[in-house]
Amino acid sequence: xxxxxxxxxxxxxxxxxxxxxxxxxxxxxxxxxxxxxxxxxxxxxxxxxxxxxxxxxxxxxxxxxxxxxxxxxxxxxxxxxxxxxxxxxxxxxxxxxxxxxxxxxxxxxxxxxxxxxxxxxxxxxxxxxxxxxxxxxxxxxxxxxxxxxxxxxxxxxxxxxxxxxxxxxxxxxxxxxxxxxxxxxxxxxxxxxxxxxxxxxxxxxxxxxxxxxxxxxxxxxxxxxxxxxxxxxxxxxxxxxxxxxxxxxxxxxx
Amino acid sequence: xxxxxxxxxxxxxxxxxxxxxxxxxxxxxxxxxxxxxxxxxxxxxxxxxxxxxxxxxxxxxxxxxxxxxxxxxxxxxxxxxxxxxxxxxxxxxxxxx
Numbered sequence: 410x411x412x413x414x415x416x417x418x419x420x421x422x423x424x425x426x427x428x429x430x431x432x433x434x435x436x437x438x439x440x441x442x443x444x445x446x447x448x449x450x451x452x453x454x455x456x457x458x459x460x461x462x463x464x465x466x467x468x469x470x471x472x473x474x475x476x477x478x479x480x481x482x483x484x485x486x487x488x489x490x491x492x493x494x495x496x497x498x499x500x501x502x503x504x505x506x507x508x509x510x511x512x513x514x515x516x517x518x519x520x521x522x523x524x525x526x527x528x529x530x531x532x533x534x535x536x537x538x539x540x541x542x543x544x545x546x547x548x549x550x551x552x553x554x555x556x557x558x559x560x561x562x563x564x565x566x567x568x569x570x571x572x573x574x575x576x577x578x579x580x581x582x583x584x585x586x587x588x589x590x591x592x593x594x595x596x597x598x599x600x601x602x603x604x605x606x607x608x609x610x611x612x613x614x615x616x617x618x619x620x621x622x623x624x625x626x627x628x629x630x631x632x633x634x635x636x637x638x639x640x641x642x643x644x645x646x647x648x649x650x651x652x653x654x655x656x657x658x659x660x661x662x663x
Numbered sequence: 664x665x666x667x668x669x670x671x672x673x674x675x676x677x678x679x680x681x682x683x684x685x686x687x688x689x690x691x692x693x694x695x696x697x698x699x700x701x702x703x704x705x706x707x708x709x710x711x712x713x714x715x716x717x718x719x720x721x722x723x724x725x726x727x728x729x730x731x732x733x734x735x736x737x738x739x740x741x742x743x744x745x746x747x748x749x750x751x752x753x754x755x756x757x758x759x760x
Contacts, residue, residue, distance in 0.1 A: 443671070445692050445703035452706050549702060556699075 415591035416529065417471045418491070419598060421481070422588075422635055424464030425492035428482060430513060431457030432651050436500055446503075449549060453510070456542040463535045483655040487644050494634040495578040497643050501571075504557055504564070508571035511550040512612070516582045518547045519607045523599030532597065551615050558619025569621055580630025583608075588636075673722040674700040676707075678714035686718050694719075 434454035441447025465478040495513060500506045521543055524536035557564040583605040585593075592598035609626065616623045633639035654661060671693040677686035689708050694700035700719040708714070728736055740746070 443693055445694065445707055448710075449703065449706040452710065552698065552702070556695075 410587050410591050412591060412595055412597075413471060415588045416597065417468055418588045419592055420464045420468035420471060420532070422491040424461045424468055424481070425490050426496050426513075426635075427457045427464065428461035429490070429492040429647060430496035430510070431455070431461055432647060433496065433498075433500060434506070434510070437506065442503055450506070453546050453549070456539075456546070460535065460539045460542070463538075467531050467535070479655065483652045487640055487648055488638040490634070490640065490644065490648070491636070491638055492634050493578070493581050494631050494641055495575065495581065497634065497641060497647060498575060498578060499643055502567060504567035505571045505574065507550055507553045507557070508568060508575055510546065511554050511615070512575060512579050513582070514543060514546040514550050515611050515615075516579075516604065516608050517543050519604045519611075520599065520601075523604065527598070528596040554615055554621070555619040558616070558621040565620065568619065572616075572621060572624060576624045577630050580627075581632050581635055584632060584635060586636055671695045671699075674704070674719045675722050675725060676700075676704040677718040677720070678704075678708060679716040680714055682715060686716065689713075691722060692719075697721075 431454045434450050434457065437447060437450045438454075439447065441450060461482070462478050465481045469476045469478055469481055493513070495509060498505075498509055518540070521536045521540045525533050525540060527533040527536065554568065558568045559565070583601045585601050589598050589601065593600055613623050634641075634644075672695075673691050674694055674697075675691050676689050678689050679686045692700060692703045692707055694703045697719060701717055704717050704719055709717070
């Protein structure tokens with residue numbers, strides 16, 4: 410695998426995960442439990458969408474075939490998306506949404522902290538800009554995990570159920586393949602193994618404060634999205650909604 | 664009042680737009696406690712870089728004069744023009760005050 414191929418796929422994976430999670434959060438627009446929380450989630454969704462644009466623009470540039478960020482976001486089919494399966498999990502309830510974001514945010518924070526040291530200037534710059542946003546995402550969602558975990562009996566149960574449902578999707582964040590290895594050698598991508606240790610520690614600390622039970626760490630976990638483009642049954646619905654407008658009105662502009 | 668009232672209390676939000684200026688009232692939000700109030704205020708009122716500092720005060724802690732007392736409260740000041748510094752000649756060099 411050439412460095413260019415690896416860099417294209419790497420940027421695409423990052424772009425897709427931020428795009429799909431951003432889209433999932435945007436589904437809360439107008440449905441938040443309180444106006445204030447509605448806005449809070451949409452702010453985070455917009456941050457993620459902005460990050461996705463940076464990654465996808467860069468992927469298109471690296472690919473060098475004249476495609477744009479919009480081509481990548483709106484004119485690819487499901488099998489060509491490489492987001493983490495975690496990011497396409499349904500919103501379900503508020504607790505599930507918060508837990509999904511919390512798992513991703515903590516990973517995202519430690520990951521971006523390392524990516525700022527990348528030898529690829531563009532990725533390092535995107536990471537530095539995103540890190541400020543993600544630092545707040547971690548705070549916002551950790552606060553909610555603690556508030557609800559250590560809240561009422563009902564809220565505690567909802568959060569524990571969310572952990573049990575989502576836990577098997579967290580392992581994929583730390584999987585590495587040829588794409589990672591090629592770029593690690595070049596000093597472009599960070600090794601995900603030490604990031605996993607930091608992630609586990611932070612999740613454990615927050616769960617302790619939230620009086621939530623930490624599941625056992627297993628080798629097995631769901632995979633497919635990031636590396637193979639094999640998705641859960643939810644992905645088609647996400648794309649049909651997200652891609653509808655540019656596909657039906659190809660030249661639509663504001 | 665019903666005990667299962669699930670509405671969060673109301674908080675008044677004050678924002679300092681830049682260092683050196685004072686905090687100004689910008690509106691109100693709902694939140695369960697002061698930490699959430701600060702985050703909510705950040706999310707609702709500083710999306711376009713409006714501030715460098717936020718204060719939140721639970722609305723029940725703010726006391727206002729009653730509108731029906733408006734006359735005795737404010738009228739006595741109306742005929743005391745000597746309280747306004749309008750009787751002094753200000754040298755041109757001073758410019759606008």
